[in-house]
Amino acid sequence: xxxxxxxxxxxxxxxxxxxxxxxxxxxxxxxxxxxxxxxxxxxxxxxxxxxxxxxxxxxxxxxxxxxxxxxxxxxxxxxxxxxxxxxxxxxxxxxxxxxxxxxxxxxxxxxxxxxxxxxxxxxxxxxxxxxxxxxxxxxxxxxxxxxxxxxxxxxxxxxxxxxxxxxxxxxxxxxxxxxxxxxxxxxxxxxxxxxxxxxxxxxxxxxxxxxxxxxxxxxxxxxxxxxxxxxxxxxxxxxxxxxxxxxxxxxxxxxxxxxxxxxxxxxxxxxxxxxxxxxxxxxxxxxxxxxxxxxxxxxxxxxxxxxxxxxxxxxxxxxxxxxxxxxxxxxxxxxxxxxxxxxxxxxxxxxxxxxxxxxxxxxxxxxxxxxxxxxxxxxxxxxxxxxxxxxxxxxxxxxxxxxxxxxxxxxxxxxxxxxxxxxxxxxxxxxxxxxxxxxxxxxxxxxxxxxxxxxxxxxxxxxxxxxxxxxxxxxxxxxxxxxxxxxxxxxxxxxxxxxxxxxxxxxxxxxxxxxxxxxxxxxxxxxxxxxxxxxxxxxxxxxxxxxxxxxxxxxxxxxxxxxxxxxxxxxxxxxxxxxxxxxxxxxxxxxxxxxxxxxxxxxxxxxxxxxxxxxxxxxxxxxxxxxxxxxxxxxxxxxxxxxxxxxxxxxxxxxxxxxxxxxxxxxxxxxxxxxxxxxxxxxxxxxxxxxxxxxxxxxxxxxxxxxxxxxxxxxxxxxxxxxxxxxxxxxxxxxxxxxxxxxxxxxxxxxxxxxxxxxxxxx
Ligand code: BGC
Numbered sequence: 001x002x003x004x005x006x007x008x009x010x011x012x013x014x015x016x017x018x019x020x021x022x023x024x025x026x027x028x029x030x031x032x033x034x035x036x037x038x039x040x041x042x043x044x045x046x047x048x049x050x051x052x053x054x055x056x057x058x059x060x061x062x063x064x065x066x067x068x069x070x071x072x073x074x075x076x077x078x079x080x081x082x083x084x085x086x087x088x089x090x091x092x093x094x095x096x097x098x099x100x101x102x103x104x105x106x107x108x109x110x111x112x113x114x115x116x117x118x119x120x121x122x123x124x125x126x127x128x129x130x131x132x133x134x135x136x137x138x139x140x141x142x143x144x145x146x147x148x149x150x151x152x153x154x155x156x157x158x159x160x161x162x163x164x165x166x167x168x169x170x171x172x173x174x175x176x177x178x179x180x181x182x183x184x185x186x187x188x189x190x191x192x193x194x195x196x197x198x199x200x201x202x203x204x205x206x207x208x209x210x211x212x213x214x215x216x217x218x219x220x221x222x223x224x225x226x227x228x229x230x231x232x233x234x235x236x237x238x239x240x241x242x243x244x245x246x247x248x249x250x251x252x253x254x255x256x257x258x259x260x261x262x263x264x265x266x267x268x269x270x271x272x273x274x275x276x277x278x279x280x281x282x283x284x285x286x287x288x289x290x291x292x293x294x295x296x297x298x299x300x301x302x303x304x305x306x307x308x309x310x311x312x313x314x315x316x317x318x319x320x321x322x323x324x325x326x327x328x329x330x331x332x333x334x335x336x337x338x339x340x341x342x343x344x345x346x347x348x349x350x351x352x353x354x355x356x357x358x359x360x361x362x363x364x365x366x367x368x369x370x371x372x373x374x375x376x377x378x379x380x381x382x383x384x385x386x387x388x389x390x391x392x393x394x395x396x397x398x399x400x401x402x403x404x405x406x407x408x409x410x411x412x413x414x415x416x417x418x419x420x421x422x423x424x425x426x427x428x429x430x431x432x433x434x435x436x437x438x439x440x441x442x443x444x445x446x447x448x449x450x451x452x453x454x455x456x457x458x459x460x461x462x463x464x465x466x467x468x469x470x471x472x473x474x475x476x477x478x479x480x481x482x483x484x485x486x487x488x489x490x491x492x493x494x495x496x497x498x499x500x501x502x503x504x505x506x507x508x509x510x511x512x513x514x515x516x517x518x519x520x521x522x523x524x525x526x527x528x529x530x531x532x533x534x535x536x537x538x539x540x541x542x543x544x545x546x547x548x549x550x551x552x553x554x555x556x557x558x559x560x561x562x563x564x565x566x567x568x569x570x571x572x573x574x575x576x577x578x579x580x581x582x583x584x585x586x587x588x589x590x591x592x593x594x595x596x597x598x599x600x601x602x603x604x605x606x607x608x609x610x611x612x613x614x615x616x617x618x619x620x621x622x623x624x625x626x627x628x629x630x631x632x633x634x635x636x637x638x639x640x641x642x643x644x645x646x647x648x649x650x651x652x653x654x655x656x657x658x659x660x661x662x663x664x665x666x667x668x669x670x671x672x673x674x675x676x677x678x679x680x681x682x683x684x685x686x687x688x689x690x691x692x693x694x695x696x697x698x699x700x701x702x703x704x705x706x707x708x709x710x711x712x713x714x715x716x717x718x719x720x721x722x723x724x725x726x727x728x729x730x731x732x733x734x735x736x737x738x739x740x741x742x743x744x745x746x747x748x749x750x751x752x753x754x755x756x757x758x759x760x761x762x763x
Contacts, residue, residue, distance in 0.1 A: 002670040007316040010116045012324060012668070017101060017109035017124065019048045023676035026051055028324075028667060029113045030348040030679065031120055031140065034334035035147030036084070036263045037347025039678075040111070040120055043090040043138055043154055043259075048102030051178060051676070055347045056084045057340050058267050059210045060354060060412045065419055066181040073398050078419035079412040081343060081354025082186050085173035085203055085214040085239075087261035088140065090154045093166045097128045099136075104128055108135075115327040116305065117298040118144060125159065133159040137254075142331075144304070145296035148268075148281060152259040153290050162251045164230065169259060170242035171214045173203035179350040191275055192241045194234035198282070199241035202274055211266035213274040217286045220247055221256040260285045260293075267339070304330050307721065308371035310691055313734075314716030321664025322691060325684035332681050335368060335376030341383055342682055349678020355410045355417065356383075358430035359682030361437035362607075363638060367685035369444045370692060370722045377441055378450065384434050385454040388461055390414030395465055403533055404468050405461025407434050422492045426485040428469065431462045432503030436611060439510055443700050446725055452518045452525045459511040460533045466504040467542055470550070478551035486563065488604035489636070490585070490594050494564035496553050499608040505550040506612065508543040515540060559620070560627045561605050570598040574630035584635045584672050600628060602636035603643060610642045613649065614701070622650045629655070637666050641686030644694040648710070656694060657712045663687045692720060696731055706751040707731060709738040724748075729759070 004021055005028075006013035014025055029040030032055075039053040062077035092099040101109075104126035112121045122138045135157045143149040156165070173187050180186070190202040190211060200215035220227050229245035236242070249255050262281045264274050285293060308326055312319040332346035342364050343354035360380060368376045384391075384407065391405035394416050400406065408416035409424045418424035438455040442448055451459075470479040481504065486497035515535075519526045529535075553562035562568065578599075582588050585599060603610070606628055609621050625646055634640050640663040647656035662671055664687045667679045692698045695718065697708025705724055709731060711717065717734035727745025731738065740752055742759035749758045 005668055007320055009316055009319050010114065010323065012113040012115065012320070014111040015109070017106040019102065023049060023051050024670055025111060026053075027348045027675050027678050029111055029120055030328070030331075030346070031118070031142045032331035032347035033142040033144045033147045034332065034336065034340075035265075036150070037142055037331060038086070038088060039348060040113075041086075041088060042101065042122075043088050043140070043152060044099045044101070044136075045089075045091045046102055047100050051349070052083065052086065052175065053347075053349060054084045054086045054088070054175075055081055055354065056212050056263060056265050057337070059084060059205060059212060059265060060208060061177075061186045061205055062207055062412075062417065063181045067421070071421070073425070074421060075416045075418055077417055078181070079353045079355050079410070079417040080177055080179055080186070081345075081350055082205060083175045083177045083350065084212055084263070085171060085187070085201055086175060087150060087171055087214050087216050087259075087263065088152065089168065089170045089172060090138075090152065090257055090259060091168040091170070092134075092156065093168075094128065094132060094163050097130065097132070099126060099128075099134065101126065113327075115323050116301065117294075118142075118301045118327075118331070119294070119298075132161050132163070135159055141294060141297055143293060143297045144300035145293075147334075148262050148264055149285050149293065150261045150263070151285070151290050151293050152261075153256060154259065155254050155256045156249065157254045158249045158251055160251065163249060165247050165249050165255075166244060167229075167247060167257060168242055168244045169199065169216060169218050169257070170240060171199045171201045171216050171261075173201045173212075173214065173239040177350060179353070187239060189239045192236050192239070193275070194236040194241035194243065196232045196234055196243065198279070199234065199236070199243055200275060200278055200282075201239060201241050203239060211271045211274055213264040213269075213278040214261065215278040215282050216259055216261045217282045218243070218245075218260065219258045219286060219289075220245070221258070222247075222250075223253060227255075258286075258290050260290075307723075310688070310718065310720045312715055312718045315712075315714050318661065318664060318715065321661065321668060322687060324668055325664060325687040328679055328681055329364075329367060329684045329688070333364075335372050335379060338379040338382055341380065342685075344680065344682045345678035346681035348681065351677045353410065353412075353417070355412050357410060357682065358427075358433040359638065361430075362433040363641070363682050363689065364685040365437050365440055366444075366693070367688045369441065370688070370724075372723065374445050374447065374723075377445070378447070381437060381441055381450065382454060384437075385458055387411070387414030388458055392461060400465060400468050402464060402468075403461055404464035405431070405458070406465050407431050407462070423485055423489050426483060426493060427487075427489070428465075428484055429486060429497070429500045429503055431465055432500070432507055435459055435462050435507040435510060436503065443703075444724070446703055448517065448521065451514050452522045452529070456511075456514050456518050456529050457533060459507065459514050460529075460535055463508050463511040463543055464539070466507055467539070467546060470504070470546055473551065476551050478549050479546050480551045486604045487602055487607050487638075488563065488600045490597070490599060490601040491564060492595060494566075496551055496565045497604070498553055498561045498563055499604050501550055501552055502608045502612065505547050508547050512540050512543060558627060559623045561608075561624060563600070563605050563628070567598075570596070572598050572631070575599070575633055576630070578633075583633070584674075585633055586635055587673060598631050600632040602634065602639035603632070604628075606646055607642055610645055613699070618650055621646055625650060625652070634662060635672055637663075637672065637680035637683035638686055640666070641683065641690040641694075644690035648694040648697065653710075653712060657714055660687075660690055660694070660712070663690055691718070692722070696720060696733070698722070701751075704749070704751060705729070707738065707740060708753055709733045711735065
């Protein structure tokens with residue numbers, strides 16, 4: 001755990017330059033706008049330890065899988081999110097001396113991420129080896145008003161000399177991925193152009209043939225007025241174009257370089273027109289200028305915050321944490337483009353390949369249900385509907401038949417593309433999360449039409465998979481499920497993972513309900529779906545048999561569900577038995593040792609108790625929580641949020657608060673020593689859920705919204721807003737009690753602490 005950032009309600013602040021945490025800061029201070037984004041790399045050249053990363057949504061490369069010994073069923077490739085052409089460079093030199101924070105003496109360094117306005121701001125003073133001193137003030141944003149535009153205001157002031165600076169303003173597509181299986185470069189050049197005031201490159205990804213056009217223009221201002229560089233040289237080479245300008249800098253006089261950039265993707269533009277479209281857009285951006293572009297961008301942020309801010313009074317660390325989570329989530333996925341999804345690292349790093357995981361359904365969906373128009377959550381479900389054919393194909397490759405669908409654990413386009421056989425391949429529980437998301441969406445929105453439009457087909461495919469994946473155990477006289485990995489990835493190839501068996505049987509049950517519902521609601525659609533899926537009467541009958549006779553491992557003595565068969569054979573230690581130097585286990589222990597230990601990476605049985613909480617009484621939840629939580633190392637970011645929700649339910653206030661800080665500040669305080677690879681974007685939705693469903697006690701029963709709010713004793717109050725079935729509801733909790741206010745929409749009756757409350761707007 002680290003603690004080098006200042007606590008502030010709206011800002012992330014780093015004071016003093018410490019190269020040892022630079023890669024962590026590059027992740028934390030990342031910028032994005034749903035279409036593109038980049039790590040907080042410096043504009044000026046930096047020769048120290050860093051991770052260059054710019055990303056364009058939806059652009060990936062299928063890197064051929066590399067394994068020791070190929071086995072049938074391995075996915076052909078592991079998708080890589082691509083480090084895309086970079087537009088942020090502003091390289092400064094005085095003669096032969098380059099401004100490089102790894103080589104200069106740095107004082108007064110301050111890096112601020114203004115989350116309210118989406119601005120990355122950095123100031124520092126650098127002293128060159130020959131004693132020259134310059135002050136720099138750099139501001140950068142990726143426009144939320146136009147996802148293809150970014151801008152930088154880079155101000156430089158010589159403090160003890162006058163001189164000529166050579167400033168290189170590149171667009172660089174000659175970039176490498178840190179994560180690449182064969183150390184190859186993933187971009188080819190299509191076109192590039194460099195002339196005075198313009199540098200532009202169109203690059204194409206190998207194999208996937210995405211085109212990305214990245215262009216830049218600039219303006220120089222001295223003493224507040226536009227000035228002409230003393231000279232301009234436009235150069236280009238393969239995959240690269242720039243302008244090198246020389247500018248006379250006066251002692252103690254601020255010179256500002258404005259750099260405007262556009263990034264266009266062939267996902268949104270016709271390839272032959274991209275160079276022209278980029279030039280037009282660049283001209284428009286520079287005509288508007290930095291201040292106007294920024295005002296438009298900040299206005300979008302103001303609106304976003306109005307929709308989804310959570311306020312926490314009396315605890316700045318907690319407030320900063322939740323805003324950081326909401327900020328990063330909002331930068332990553334805006335919900336406007338149904339082809340896109342939420343990569344676990346967003347635009348902050350390469351790990352997890354930018355692909356879609358079960359994280360979207362299990363953790364992110366509630367955030368978009370609660371903070372955005374219903375269509376955003378629906379789009380996330382439709383994304384999977386569109387991949388149904390491929391899910392059937394994925395299952396077929398593994399030997400399943402008759403339309404059984406296995407959704408991928410990791411995907412870009414519906415195909416499985418993970419690179420870890422034992423862990424990811426056997427995590428078939430993700431199929432359950434995709435079914436659960438349909439239920440979750442309908443439970444929240446009441447939009448049952450989704451079942452006949454798309455949902456039922458998906459449920460049939462998934463149910464067929466479960467039905468073929470279980471087998472009858474003559475010994476147990478039950479259906480069992482062998483060779484799986486549950487959500488706790490620190491166990492592989494186990495039998496009868498309680499969570500997986502539970503969600504499988506639940507899916508079968510829900511599919512039977514959905515069949516019945518659509519049959520009654522829309523006979524002709526029902527007939528079409530049945531004909532398309534070729535569903536026989538025998539199938540739902542078999543599903544019923546599986547539901548009735550599914551095997552669930554339990555420990556009757558302790559009154560707990562067992563994570564899997566044989567769990568009790570383990571040496572049952574607790575996290576307190578671990579030495580600090582053993583943590584995180586995944587960096588310190590051999591995999592063999594991890595697998596034999598009882599230590600749990602993330603909520604597993606508890607994940608099931610969270611999903612199906614209405615089935616379990618408090619005592620059951622408590623017994624399981626008391627048994628599993630002490631063994632849980634939370635080395636998946638997705639773990640603590642589930643623990644907050646359950647801890648709130650069973651009245652473990654201190655634990656809930658501890659887990660809240662852990663989920664909300666996971667990256668800010670680098671709990672798992674891995675933030676340098678990027679931020680944990682999908683678990684940030686879990687943080688939001690932990691406030692709404694944990695402290696706010698929000699649940700839905702029979703279409704009715706329930707709250708059971710309580711206030712952690714460390715807080716003076718908190719508030720959040722929810723979109724719910726065309727209404728906006730505000731919940732404000734203080735030491736005096738909870739107010740639930742209908743801000744807009746039709747009257748509604750909600751239940752607060754078990755009592756019905758009729759809400760209407762104040763006119
Ligand atoms: C977690 C998985 C998750 C993946 C991507 C892993 O560390 O264990 O549950 O899907 O990260 O976030």
